[in-house]
Amino acid sequence: MSLVVVAGALANKPGNGGAAWTRLSWPLGLKRLGFDVFFIEQISATACTDVAGARCGLERSINLAYFTEVTRRLGLEDSSMLILEDDSSAGKHWNDLVDLADQADLLINISGHLAIDALKYRFRTRVFIDQDPGYTQFWRRDGLAEDRFRGHHFYFTVGANIGAPDCPIPTGGIEWRATRQPIVLEQWPVATESSPSRFTTIGSWRGPYGRVIQNGLQYGLKAHEFRKFMALPTISGHLFEIALAIDRADDADVELLRHSAWTIVDPQSVACDPFAFRHYVQSSGAEFSVAQGIYVETRSGWFSDRTVRYLASGKPALVQDTGFSRNYPTGYGLVPFRTLDEAVRGADRIVGDYPVHSRAARAIAEEFFDSDKVLAALLRDVGVTS
Numbered sequence: 451m452s453l454v455v456v457a458g459a460l461a462n463k464p465g466n467g468g469a470a471w472t473r474l475s476w477p478l479g480l481k482r483l484g485f486d487v488f489f490i491e492q493i494s495a496t497a498c499t500d501v502a503g504a505r506c507g508l509e510r511s512i513n514l515a516y517f518t519e520v521t522r523r524l525g526l527e528d529s530s531m532l533i534l535e536d537d538s539s540a541g542k543h544w545n546d547l548v549d550l551a552d553q554a555d556l557l558i559n560i561s562g563h564l565a566i567d568a569l570k571y572r573f574r575t576r577v578f579i580d581q582d583p584g585y586t587q588f589w590r591r592d593g594l595a596e597d598r599f600r601g602h603h604f605y606f607t608v609g610a611n612i613g614a615p616d617c618p619i620p621t622g623g624i625e626w627r628a629t630r631q632p633i634v635l636e637q638w639p640v641a642t643e644s645s646p647s648r649f650t651t652i653g654s655w656r657g658p659y660g661r662v663i664q665n666g667l668q669y670g671l672k673a674h675e676f677r678k679f680m681a682l683p684t685i686s687g688h689l690f691e692i693a694l695a696i697d698r699a700d701d702a703d704v705e706l707l708r709h710s711a712w713t714i715v716d717p718q719s720v721a722c723d724p725f726a727f728r729h730y731v732q733s734s735g736a737e738f739s740v741a742q743g744i745y746v747e748t749r750s751g752w753f754s755d756r757t758v759r760y761l762a763s764g765k766p767a768l769v770q771d772t773g774f775s776r777n778y779p780t781g782y783g784l785v786p787f788r789t790l791d792e793a794v795r796g797a798d799r800i801v802g803d804y805p806v807h808s809r810a811a812r813a814i815a816e817e818f819f820d821s822d823k824v825l826a827a828l829l830r831d832v833g834v835t836s
Contacts, residue, residue: 467727479821562598583609611751641732670743783810
């Protein structure tokens with residue numbers, strides 16, 4: 451049986467249920483395909499904190515507690531390891547990690563998270579998974595995050611349009627292979643009890659990264675896109691709710707959202723782990739969301755793994771077009787928009803013919819994002835079989 455090691459950030463993002471699904475769908479999907487799978491994560495000692503937010507050792511940290519609980523509940527507790535990334539990362543685990551790397555047929559390195567060269571280079575085949583198209587390539591052009599980027603044999607991206615004539619994201623001489631966000635469908639059954647007119651999403655106001663300036667162009671943040679659609683609830687008359695992580699410095703935006711009839715809830719209350727996240731998605735009627743400005747403005751084709759989970763749950767998705775409409779069927783189940791008027795019409799269409807949109811949403815997830823199909827295609831591409 452082939453051994454695949456997946457590396458990604460879980461303990462580094464405690465309380466972020468969506469991020470957990472983004473990473474752990476890979477080992478869960480690979481197990482379904484019959485692979486022997488191991489999940490590893492490196493964490494800096496400076497990232498380890500206790501429940502009060504004070505820095506502490508790994509053993510007492512909320513990071514380790516979160517990692518242990520999530521992997522246990524998803525059946526990965528005996529095939530996962532969290533390690534410190536400094537010199538003490540060796541410790542009692544180093545020899546085990548070296549043996550694991552030497553035996554593995556493949557490393558799937560999500561966002562290049564495993565950056566310890568002494569370990570990474572022991573894997574005979576190394577695959578980089580780009581989850582942030584535009585950011586990744588522009589950073590590389592500027593010589594940033596090279597420790598995460600270098601040393602891979604294959605580079606995959608969820609930016610399906612990178613390399614297209616109308617996509618300004620630089621390839622940097624790399625053959626960027628398109629892949630999709632995998633979802634283990636059995637973890638996300640269709641959920642039918644919800645109000646069709648309740649649109650929700652989960653996210654952060656500004657996103658995890660700052661602005662990117664390239665060739666005199668400034669690529670915007672998610673907040674800039676959201677402001678264009680603030681009036682949507684009052685114009686459409688439907689319910690719009692967002693589980694929003696937002697800084698106190700953006701209180702003025704919070705007031706504008708509330709004035710425009712948005713319901714704002716705390717993501718730590720409704721999506722603090724992958725199971726709460728799943729409940730929140732599946733109790734929604736549909737998703738409404740904008741995207742990071744850089745994904746939209748570069749026409750990258752980026753597609754949210756959060757949206758994939760709405761679709762799989764039978765929840766239609768009304769989402770800002772990043773150029774993905776050239777890659778997936780749209781109109782039913784998946785409704786893209788570029789303008790406020792298009793968003794209003796899209797919401798009305800979903801609510802007005804909800805059962806059809808709900809069935810179409812699940813069908814899109816099954817056809818395009820089923821982990822069996824997505825991961826099998828990637829493995830064929832890199833020459834690894836079970």
